[in-house]
């Protein structure tokens with residue numbers, strides 16, 4: 001092993017030795033969030049869940065027929081018998097996306113506001129996005145052991161860049177005249193950001209959120225390797241048993257979830 | 273393909289119905305959820321704005337007044353703006369007499385403005401005109417400090433804006449001035465009403481109050497009924513009406529308009545100019561209007577400042593600019609003006625001095641006319657409506673024969689309107705021996721064109737084929 005690897009190991013050792021309080025806190029917080037939403041999702045009768053999915057979809061997309069299809073897609077997952085796994089996957093995807101967006105959007109705002117820190121953020125984002133996803137699993141396991149939490153952490157790191165990048169891009173694309181509008185009426189910095197820049201950048205930001213969701217979903221499947229569970233685990237199991245039927249079914253369930261989440265965020269994006 | 277099917281009309285209509293019904297059920301709940309966030313946001317904003325009130329900022333400041341008693345709303349003193357790395361270093365070079373091009377070549381910096389001085393009187397439309405790149409927008413943006421001036425002063429009602437802290441500057445921008453933009457600058461995510469209310473929202477004015485003020489401004493620009501429309505659904509002219517309404521909604525004394533009508537079709541543009549003049553007659557704002565179009569400048573400007581290479585080369589009324597161009601640049605500028613449109617009675621008329629009231633006695637009138645050496649006087653009624661002319665001979669006769677003044681007023685004389693082309697006015701001038709009265713739509717005497725103006729027209733219109 002070369003120096004680089006040695007340093008990486010030292011860094012990981014240092015963090016696990018000295019930042020224990022932080023890791024434990026994060027672990028507890030994520031555990032709390034995951035078991036909260038997870039308990040809710042798996043506790044909900046599938047029929048009720050499907051109805052709620054319909055209503056939520058209708059509110060976001062404003063399209064009744066599309067929303068019926070969303071409900072129907074969930075029904076197919078139920079009918080194939082992958083409901084519990086799908087709920088676990090959905091749980092992890094939602095929590096990971098939420099975290100990635102909560103971190104990514106402010107990061108993007110900072111990058112857009114300051115030309116000085118923008119290059120640094122860019123380098124970090126490039127690193128996060130191009131490093132093969134599996135690599136994140138290793139420190140995640142070192143810090144958090146096996147289970148849902150390390151899966152979510154690795155997912156957040158992997159899925160965060162588009163949210164930050166698109167936010168940065170969206171704000172920088174706002175026409176200069178719009179900034180002048182805000183300034184000339186005496187807006188302060190937060191008014192300019194929240195009343196002018198973010199709303200105008202919103203379609204672009206939603207494009208980034210859409211990608212973040214898709215990346216989260218794909219990573220959550222990979223996280224099954226470290227005990228993430230859900231549909232990913234079904235696929236890993238079907239692979240070890242060479243069970244084509246199970247593999248296709250679980251894969252189809254993932255595709256359906258991906259399509260649902262994609263359509264929902266896409267239409268939020270195209271809203272005028 | 274799926275979305276194609278879903279977009280078919282009947283499906284879409286059913287979709288919309290279901291959606292609207294659900295929305296109606298859920299909206300109140302969403303509003304309730306949003307409320308605490310809104311309050312928190314308003315609260316944070318209040319805390320962030322630690323600026324003084326405008327009254328406090330102006331406590332020991334008096335608005336300067338010129339010799340004629342006009343309040344000088346805007347005073348610009350020795351204003352320079354250099355774009356580039358070390359703006360201050362370009363000033364000594366300019367003082368040595370280097371030109372804009374030379375400075376760009378040797379230092380790589382752009383001279384936006386250099387040594388600009390002028391005053392804008394309260395209630396006038398002051399036009400900044402010049403070729404592209406002459407610094408009109410830069411100057412306008414220095415007036416509200418969207419650009420930081422490199423040197424010099426901008427005084428707003430006597431207050432030096434360049435010295436103000438950012439917080440106090442915001443307070444001034446909120447209350448004293450607003451801006452109308454070339455590409456309208458409407459917020460695409462807000463409807464017309466909320467666009468117009470933007471300036472008031474920034475001030476933290478409660479929703480009901482600001483929407484009421486916004487509604488008033490919308491009514492004023494003739495957009496009633498479009499309050500709920502999104503900007504994307506409006507035509508260019510309507511969009512700029514929204515821009516104008518937004519500029520008026522917070523009732524500022526000063527309005528900055530940068531090529532506000534340049535993006536509009538000629539006909540719409542002319543409409544908007546009329547609309548602006550109508551509103552201005554009602555509100556008397558101080559307006560600084562940027563344009564590169566001489567016709568527009570002549571039509572709406574009370575005074576015009578011509579700019580070239582970051583400097584103001586001439587300031588004057590439309591007539592000054594047309595008749596007495598200060599240098600070659602200005603004369604070239606006014607050369608291709610559409611003279612039939614520009615050479616109108618309104619441009620050449622003078623304030624009528626030889627005025628008498630139709631209810632005065634003939635003796636008074638005669639004395640007045642002989643004392644001032646007038647051959648002819650213009651008679652108006654108490655309100656100022658034109659009645660006719662009085663000649664000295666007739667006045668003499670009236671005094672001798674004891675006739676009332678009304679009987680000798682000659683009402684059957686040629687008169688012209690403000691827009692009458694000078695070619696027509698000159699025809700009247702050659703058939704009479706007195707000045708031609710200029711009347712507005714309601715027969716008020718607004719000026720007279722003197723025979724001497726015919727010569728001016730020749731000068732200005734020398735190379736004109738029409």
Ligand SMILES: Nc1ncnc2c1ncn2[C@@H]1O[C@H](COP(=O)(O)OP(=O)(O)OP(=O)(O)O)[C@@H](O)[C@H]1O
Nearest residue numbers: 355382383384403404405406407408409410411564
């Ligand atoms: N932000 C800027 N950075 C550098 N140079 C600038 C900037 N803004 C304007 N300039 C330069 O300043 C000069 C004056 O530009 P300005 O935009 O004020 O001209 P203008 O009279 O408004 O022209 P137009 O009719 O094209 O709008 C130009 O040479 C321009 O290139």
Ligand SMILES: [Mg+2]
Nearest residue numbers: 408409410531
């Ligand atoms: Mg300009």
